[in-house]
Amino acid sequence: xxxxxxxxxxxxxxxxxxxxxxxxxxxxxxxxxxxxxxxxxxxxxxxxxxxxxxxxxxxxxxxxxxxxxxxxxxxxxxxxxxxxxxxxxxxxxxxxxxxxxxxxxxxxxxxxxxxxx
Amino acid sequence: xxxxxxxxxxxxxxxxxxxxxxxxxxxxxxxxxxxxxxxxxxxxxxxxxxxxxxxxxxxxxxxxxxxxxxxxxxxxxxxxxxxxxxxxxxxxxxxxxxxxxxxxxxxxxxxxxxx
Numbered sequence: 001x002x003x004x005x006x007x008x009x010x011x012x013x014x015x016x017x018x019x020x021x022x023x024x025x026x027x028x029x030x031x032x033x034x035x036x037x038x039x040x041x042x043x044x045x046x047x048x049x050x051x052x053x054x055x056x057x058x059x060x061x062x063x064x065x066x067x068x069x070x071x072x073x074x075x076x077x078x079x080x081x082x083x084x085x086x087x088x089x090x091x092x093x094x095x096x097x098x099x100x101x102x103x104x105x106x107x108x109x110x111x112x113x114x115x116x117x
Numbered sequence: 118x119x120x121x122x123x124x125x126x127x128x129x130x131x132x133x134x135x136x137x138x139x140x141x142x143x144x145x146x147x148x149x150x151x152x153x154x155x156x157x158x159x160x161x162x163x164x165x166x167x168x169x170x171x172x173x174x175x176x177x178x179x180x181x182x183x184x185x186x187x188x189x190x191x192x193x194x195x196x197x198x199x200x201x202x203x204x205x206x207x208x209x210x211x212x213x214x215x216x217x218x219x220x221x222x223x224x225x226x227x228x229x230x231x232x
Contacts, residue, residue: 004159033220043160043205043222056219091159104148104209106220108159 004109006092012115018080021112024073025094033106034067034077035091043091049075050097082116089113123206123226131231136193138226140206141186147209149182149189150220154203163191163204196230203227 005024013019025032033048047057052069060067064083069075079086093106124139142149148167152160166173166182166189173180179192193200209220 035222042224045219045221048219093160104150104220105162105165106152106160106207108161110159 004092004094004107006090006109006112008112009110010113010115012117013082014117015083016081017116018078019082019086019114019116021077021090021092021114023075023077023092023109025075025092026096026107027073029094029096029107030072031095031097032069032075033093033095034075035093035108036088037091037111038088046077046090079114082114084116087114087116123204123223125226126224127227127229129229129231130196132196132198134196134230136196136200136228136230138191138204138228140189140191140223142189142206142208142223143187146184149180150207150209151178151180151189151191152205152207152222154205154225156202160205193228196228198230198232201228201230 004026007022011019030051034046035043036046037043044059046059047067048055049069052072065079067077089111091108091111093108095106122141128136130136146168148165150165151163153163154160164173164175164178164180166180168184171182177194182189189206203225205222205225207220207222
């Protein structure tokens with residue numbers, strides 16, 4: 001398996017522009033997570049999905065952020081309009097829940113490093 | 118918050134030495150996990166210890182869990198330069214709760230192993 005695939009790996013944009021980050025989870029996994037990592041705040045959970053349905057978006061910082069999962073193999077995180085304080089590394093992770101024997105282990109992608117000028 | 122806090126924030130050792138990192142958390146847990154992150158890369162799962170376990174081994178890794186003290190430790194024995202990375206503990210879900218997979222990560226320990 002190719003693992004969790006994220007794109008782009010690096011994105012540099014100007015304040016006010018729309019940014020779309022993409023994620024392909026591991027095939028068969030039923031949970032997908034979006035995390036943000038910064039030096040100041042560490043790793044923060046933004047939103048997670050189960051079977052393509054958003055379960056908890058309480059970590060989404062504000063309305064400028066939105067996430068979708070139109071099918072089991074694709075998710076997007078969109079920031080519109082972007083601001084310099086959105087600069088961070090955004091990680092997508094997926095996992096599989098097996099009834100009664102779940103491990104809770106997350107498989108992370110390599111991240112998308114976003115710089116907003 | 119169930120956020121774990123790692124201690125120390127940074128650790129520098131020589132190859133062959135053991136490295137011990139500690140993690141404290143605030144509320145009851147179902148399990149505690151440790152992850153490694155190499156510079157510029159994603160996190161990689163190392164080991165999971167359940168709340169009813171006290172110690173677990175995986176290769177050169179040894180994890181302990183003390184639920185009465187709400188703390189865990191990760192020991193890497195006979196360290197190698199390739200072990201240089203950041204190490205994070207993560208907790209998720211309340212005991213018997215339904216927030217499966219919703220992990221909260223600590224700030225991490227930066228481990229540097231000198232050849």
